Amino acid sequence: MSEAAAIPASARRLEREAAKRRRSRRGAAIAGLSSVIVIGGLAALVLTSSGWPEVRETFFSWSEFKNAFPEVLSGFWLDVKVFMGVEAAVLVIALVLALIRISTTAGLFPLRLLTTVFVDVSRGIPTVLLVYLIGFGIPALQIVKPAPDPAILGAIALTISYSGYVSEVYRAGIRSVHRGQHDAALAVGLTHSQAMRLVILPQAIRRVAPPLLNDFVALQKDVALISIIGPVEAFRAAQIFQGENFNFTPLIAAALLYLAITVPLARIVDRMGGPEGAVR
Amino acid sequence: MSAGAPVLEVKGVTKAFGERQVLRGIDLTVGEHEAVALIGASGSGKSTLLRCIDLLVEIDDGDVFLDGEVITDPAVDPIAVRRRLGFVFQAYNLFPHMTALQNVMIGERYAHGAGKGEAEERGRALLARFGLAGREDDRPDNLSGGEQQRVAIARAFGGKPRALLLDEVTSALDPELVGEVLAAVRDLKAEGMTMVIATHEMGFAREFADEVAFLHDGRILELGPPERVLEHPEREETRRFLSRLLEAGRI
Numbered sequence: 001m002s003e004a005a006a007i008p009a010s011a012r013r014l015e016r017e018a019a020k021r022r023r024s025r026r027g028a029a030i031a032g033l034s035s036v037i038v039i040g041g042l043a044a045l046v047l048t049s050s051g052w053p054e055v056r057e058t059f060f061s062w063s064e065f066k067n068a069f070p071e072v073l074s075g076f077w078l079d080v081k082v083f084m085g086v087e088a089a090v091l092v093i094a095l096v097l098a099l100i101r102i103s104t105t106a107g108l109f110p111l112r113l114l115t116t117v118f119v120d121v122s123r124g125i126p127t128v129l130l131v132y133l134i135g136f137g138i139p140a141l142q143i144v145k146p147a148p149d150p151a152i153l154g155a156i157a158l159t160i161s162y163s164g165y166v167s168e169v170y171r172a173g174i175r176s177v178h179r180g181q182h183d184a185a186l187a188v189g190l191t192h193s194q195a196m197r198l199v200i201l202p203q204a205i206r207r208v209a210p211p212l213l214n215d216f217v218a219l220q221k222d223v224a225l226i227s228i229i230g231p232v233e234a235f236r237a238a239q240i241f242q243g244e245n246f247n248f249t250p251l252i253a254a255a256l257l258y259l260a261i262t263v264p265l266a267r268i269v270d271r272m273g274g275p276e277g278a279v280r
Numbered sequence: 281m282s283a284g285a286p287v288l289e290v291k292g293v294t295k296a297f298g299e300r301q302v303l304r305g306i307d308l309t310v311g312e313h314e315a316v317a318l319i320g321a322s323g324s325g326k327s328t329l330l331r332c333i334d335l336l337v338e339i340d341d342g343d344v345f346l347d348g349e350v351i352t353d354p355a356v357d358p359i360a361v362r363r364r365l366g367f368v369f370q371a372y373n374l375f376p377h378m379t380a381l382q383n384v385m386i387g388e389r390y391a392h393g394a395g396k397g398e399a400e401e402r403g404r405a406l407l408a409r410f411g412l413a414g415r416e417d418d419r420p421d422n423l424s425g426g427e428q429q430r431v432a433i434a435r436a437f438g439g440k441p442r443a444l445l446l447d448e449v450t451s452a453l454d455p456e457l458v459g460e461v462l463a464a465v466r467d468l469k470a471e472g473m474t475m476v477i478a479t480h481e482m483g484f485a486r487e488f489a490d491e492v493a494f495l496h497d498g499r500i501l502e503l504g505p506p507e508r509v510l511e512h513p514e515r516e517e518t519r520r521f522l523s524r525l526l527e528a529g530r531i
Binding site: 180184188 | 331334336358359362363365366367369371373374375376377386387390391392435436438439
């Protein structure tokens with residue numbers, strides 16, 4: 001930088017810089033204008049529609065919002081708890097599944113087979129169906145009495161569903177680390193498991209962090225599915241209000257709460273797309 | 281290990297990858313403090329031979345001996361063998377998520393069971409020795425190719441190996457960086473390190489190697505002192521290989 005400043009700017013350079021500034025000014029002007037046109041146009045379309053006054057009352061009623069918000073929020077607290085628990089469990093279980101699937105030890109063959117079947121099945125069944133099957137199937141077995149909390153059963157179903165997906169993400173990450181890294185790890189005298197733990201996994205996990213977070217954005221939304229077996233989380237709490245008052249505003253409140261978590265997560269994903277993060 | 285026994289001995293080693301027969305019966309002996317240069321065209325089997333010796337590739341037939349003990353027996357633990365050898369790769373293969381210091385410490389710390397402090401102290405000394413003092417906390421992608429390869433040499437040397445195996449350690453480098461890496465290898469040779477080096481640098485092989493082995497199509501066609509093999513080759517294949525290099529301006 002300082003070196004560049006030391007070189008006296010020629011007329012050519014000044015001209016080039018002026019052209020660059022003109023280009024960026026024009027770009028900003030076009031972006032601003034087109035945003036105003038598109039967003040303004042859409043807003044005008046909605047606000048001038050014949051149904052708008054009624055929609056505003058049923059979807060965006062401030063008094064309904066205030067009225068329902070505390071209960072929707074307390075429902076959302078259940079979403080957050082289930083999300084955190086499931087995420088932690090999925091991160092660990094999926095890693096174990098991935099490691100079993102890529103292992104080559106002969107003794108692990110039956111486990112490998114089971115894992116493959118588990119991943120195929122768990123990914124192949126719609127999450128909502130899995131929630132239903134586990135939520136009603138496990139209590140029917142009457143192994144544990146009294147029947148476990150439906151929120152826990154829902155969390156188990158979500159864990160099963162997402163472990164399959166996430167294990168495949170891990171596996172892809174492990175595969176993406178160049179073979180030479182494994183060779184080099186062995187060449188310095190590490191065992192296979194040390195090579196995996198110290199050399200392969202740290203690189204693989206860093207590489208798959210964005211897709212992992214992406215799956216967790218999806219999981220955060222899918223927590224709403226557990227409501228079908230009973231637990232009153234944000235969506236269900238909002239639905240109860242809606243059913244009582246024929247007003248949809250509480251659902252908007254629930255949507256905003258989900259967004260409050262998923263949007264920051266999405267920004268973190270974007271951030272991680274950049275250069276490899278710091279280690280350790 | 282009896283006195284005067286060769287450090288490395290390769291006997292009748294063959295290796296095929298699927299249909300492709302890469303090594304067709306290799307015999308090679310490397311004595312203590314000796315440096316053997318493997319020369320030959322790409323695909324002649326130089327890299328595969330080195331990888332077979334470090335047990336990174338399982339051989340089909342024959343045996344390899346380290347200090348008189350067979351290391352290619354299924355009963356031998358390959359991890360223990362690799363801890364007695366050092367390997368330097370053509371593409372460095374440094375661990376990109378670790379600093380230069382962590383790269384040279386990892387073997388000491390995890391393969392040789394040194395404590396953290398001890399491994400770190402030795403790691404710093406190793407980097408300094410290869411002219412990398414002050415670069416301890418740099419990650420590989422902040423180092424030049426020559427610096428990366430010197431870190432890799434320090435990493436391989438860190439395990440106090442009985443022999444170093446160097447696989448075309450300068451062929452991924454920009455020409456002006458070759459010298460610093462060759463200087464590091466020369467330095468190790470002066471210290472008496474036993475080495476097997478696959479190389480395309482004929483000038484270096486001539487100056488540095490005690491013996492040159494010319495590999496062609498999975499066999500060692502000529503083996504002898506560099507002056508003889510490089511200046512008075514007996515085989516037509518060797519002459520052709522050397523004249524091709526000469527045309528390419530590599531000698």
